Amino acid sequence: MLHYARPLARLVAEFEKLPGVGPKSAQRLAFYIMRLSDEEARAFADAILEVKAKIGYCKVCFNFTDQEICDLCRDSRRTDDLICVVAEPRDLIAMDKTGEFKGKYHVLGGVLAPMEGIGPDQLKIRELLARLHAHEVKEVILATNPTVEGDATALYLARLLKDLTPRVTRIAHGVPVGGDLDYADQATLIQAFEGRREL
Amino acid sequence: MPLGETDKIVTLFAREYGKFNIIAKGARRTTSRLAGATEPLMLLKALLAEGMNLDVLTQCDIKESFPAIRADFGLYLRATYCCELLDRMSIERDPDIETFDLLLSTLYILQRAADSDAVVHSFELKLMGLAGYAPMMDACPRCDQMFDTVTGQDSGIIEAAYSPMRGGALCRECAMATREEVMAISPDAATWMRRLAVEDNARAMAEIVLPQPIADQLNRSLRSHLRLRLERDVKSTAFLDAYRVGAMENLSDPLPPDAR
Numbered sequence: 001m002l003h004y005a006r007p008l009a010r011l012v013a014e015f016e017k018l019p020g021v022g023p024k025s026a027q028r029l030a031f032y033i034m035r036l037s038d039e040e041a042r043a044f045a046d047a048i049l050e051v052k053a054k055i056g057y058c059k060v061c062f063n064f065t066d067q068e069i070c071d072l073c074r075d076s077r078r079t080d081d082l083i084c085v086v087a088e089p090r091d092l093i094a095m096d097k098t099g100e101f102k103g104k105y106h107v108l109g110g111v112l113a114p115m116e117g118i119g120p121d122q123l124k125i126r127e128l129l130a131r132l133h134a135h136e137v138k139e140v141i142l143a144t145n146p147t148v149e150g151d152a153t154a155l156y157l158a159r160l161l162k163d164l165t166p167r168v169t170r171i172a173h174g175v176p177v178g179g180d181l182d183y184a185d186q187a188t189l190i191q192a193f194e195g196r197r198e199l
Numbered sequence: 200m201p202l203g204e205t206d207k208i209v210t211l212f213a214r215e216y217g218k219f220n221i222i223a224k225g226a227r228r229t230t231s232r233l234a235g236a237t238e239p240l241m242l243l244k245a246l247l248a249e250g251m252n253l254d255v256l257t258q259c260d261i262k263e264s265f266p267a268i269r270a271d272f273g274l275y276l277r278a279t280y281c282c283e284l285l286d287r288m289s290i291e292r293d294p295d296i297e298t299f300d301l302l303l304s305t306l307y308i309l310q311r312a313a314d315s316d317a318v319v320h321s322f323e324l325k326l327m328g329l330a331g332y333a334p335m336m337d338a339c340p341r342c343d344q345m346f347d348t349v350t351g352q353d354s355g356i357i358e359a360a361y362s363p364m365r366g367g368a369l370c371r372e373c374a375m376a377t378r379e380e381v382m383a384i385s386p387d388a389a390t391w392m393r394r395l396a397v398e399d400n401a402r403a404m405a406e407i408v409l410p411q412p413i414a415d416q417l418n419r420s421l422r423s424h425l426r427l428r429l430e431r432d433v434k435s436t437a438f439l440d441a442y443r444v445g446a447m448e449n450l451s452d453p454l455p456p457d458a459r
């Protein structure tokens with residue numbers, strides 16, 4: 001890193017912090033930025049600052065939003081009778097792209113991972129319970145990833161929720177064990193949704 | 200090798216090679232055959248290729264996936280705890296066949312255990328034994344008098360307390376005389392501790408049920424013993440404790456709507 005001028009070294013170091021970016025790619029990205037016009041560079045920097053300043057979590061479902069309550073939660077064509085529980089905002093996006101689900105979502109913000117110190121208090125589980133207490137929901141669909149940790153989270157939630165809602169289901173494992181919902185193709189996700197089973 | 204966003208870094212514990220990290224290329228894709236295999240609690244037959252920094256997992260067969268553990272949240276927490284404890288206590292690339300076999304048999308026994316906490320305590324005691332940290336249970340570590348382990352409480356020297364600092368059970372006299380932190384342990388609990396440390400019959404192990412007061416004593420003294428030797432907490436312990444007392448389900452007392 002010594003051969004870079006200090007500001008360039010700083011940019012390379014920032015890129016290297018991004019997921020999946022190694023030293024070579026970081027260098028490539030930094031050199032790309034160097035070739036941008038001033039306006040282009042400013043637009044890029046502004047986009048980063050704006051997303052940090054304006055995007056927060058929806059107060060109801062904890063999806064990303066630039067409002068108090070997100071568009072999905074305010075959409076009156078979606079029923080309040082169904083809540084689909086996912087681990088991350090990207091899982092919500094993957095699920096919603098299928099167009100199969102017409103209810104509301106709840107984003108946990110992760111899965112239970114005892115070895116990493118992530119327990120129920122670190123996830124938006126209390127908030128999910130509050131939603132179920134606030135008004136009756138006919139079915140809660142647990143759509144955490146079909147990984148060991150995703151399954152364990154679903155098992156835990158199924159027990160926790162069984163007295164709060166008449167039906168708790170888990171999406172079918174058309175998704176192969178161990179994968180992320182994010183990378184599952186649409187057809188697989190639709191099948192997983194249709195084949196959900198009661199827990 | 201750069202880590203792509205569909206790649207996973209996974210810690211393997213191999214019978215002949217010990218603990219080390221590997222890269223599983225593309226294992227985050229649901230279509231990858233490595234996806235399921237690189238999950239926690241999988242027994243694999245794996246083929247590795249030497250990489251620049253980390254070895255790369257090229258091929259593997261799942262030999263066992265412990266379905267009964269995955270289907271039960273309580274067992275899952277206990278199995279996770281055993282793996283984390285082993286991770287904390289092992290050194291990279293230090294071949295340790297006995298520890299490997301201990302973990303494997305513990306996972307199998309957990310699947311049909313009458314009392315999963317007894318299995319976990321047995322694992323803790325045996326693992327510490329292999330690492331040279333076993334609690335001293337034959338004689339008082341303060342005055343060196345041998346305990347009367349045959350006749351129990353009726354005569355002779357008996358265990359009255361557990362000293363995490365000294366790593367063993369203290370006799371009644373020493374327990375009264377010392378100022379260090381001690382915790383109550385009955386001769387019965389000490390007898391169970393000695394048995395759990397050596398019980399190597401899987402069937403017998405699976406049938407053991409610890410009486411609640413004994414389980415509480417073992418839990419407290421082993422926790423404290425481990426914390427002093429590892430010099431930090433094992434993260435999954437907190438969840439296991441919360442689960443044991445049912446605190447993980449007390450969440451059903453929700454936040455008031457205005458506090459959201």
Ligand SMILES: [Zn+2]
Nearest residue numbers: 058061070073
């Ligand atoms: Zn929302």
Ligand SMILES: [Zn+2]
Nearest residue numbers: 339342370373
């Ligand atoms: Zn003594």
